Amino acid sequence: MSLIEVKDIKKVYRLGSEKVHALRGVSFNIEAGEVCVILGKSGSGKSTLLNMMAGLEKPTKGSVKIKGEAVTKMSEKRLAIFRQKNVGFIFQSYNLMGALTALENVAMPLTFRGIGSKRRNAAAKKMLENVGLGDRVKHKPNQMSGGQQQRVGIARALVGKAEVVFADEPTGNLDSKTSAEVMKLMVDICKHNNQALVIVTHDGSVGQYADKIVSILDGEVQNIVVKGEKKHEQA
Secondary structure (H helix, E strand, O other): OOOEEEEEEEEEEEEOOEEEEEEEEEEEEEOOOOEEEEEOOOOOOHHHHHHHHOOOOOOOEEEEEEOOEEHHHOOHHHHHHHHHHHEEEEEOOOOOOOOOOHHHHHHHHHHHOOOOHHHHHHHHHHHHHHOOOOOOOOOOHHHOOHHHHHHHHHHHHHOOOOOEEEEEOOOOOOOHHHHHHHHHHHHHHHHHOOOEEEEEEOOHHHHHHOOEEEEEEOOEEEEEEEOOEEEOOOO
């Protein structure tokens, strides 16, 4: 059984009397420890797909299973608990709490798990050291560069050692040098912890870090490349 199973996902939005087909029967699997890049230009449906996989939106048809559990059929309460235990998120805009220090931002997911302050602060400090920010634990977001803020975001997503990490355009606000550093950092840590890393992006250069590239166009899978071999899964 694959860690993530996406099966025949379709999403139709209604705009007045019109129907917009955002996803048209998307299917693929992701294994534990795999880096999967979902690649597509703006409007291709890749962000909608990410929302379906993370349980942020319900599909019109089809299912997404993570660890054998259908996230597309969970209640909001069950989903919230499931995500706390199993899923981390990395955002393009960092989504850090401006009033909190780097340490407090990274420790936050552990707070929701009910972990005591001593343990969560120790774990957050270690993760900040892992991303090269051991000397920035007391800094707030406005005291850090974009690259440093994204590293805090990565530390926050990974501190709980979630089995699945979703990254939405994680290098979108960074220059090319910082982007490469951030990508290598994410991939190295996820590989070390055997975490599946799912990256949604329009940037083709991110594909060099992938074990699997799923190319999306107009809501359909165009092809799936697995370690250099093209595999057509959709007509």
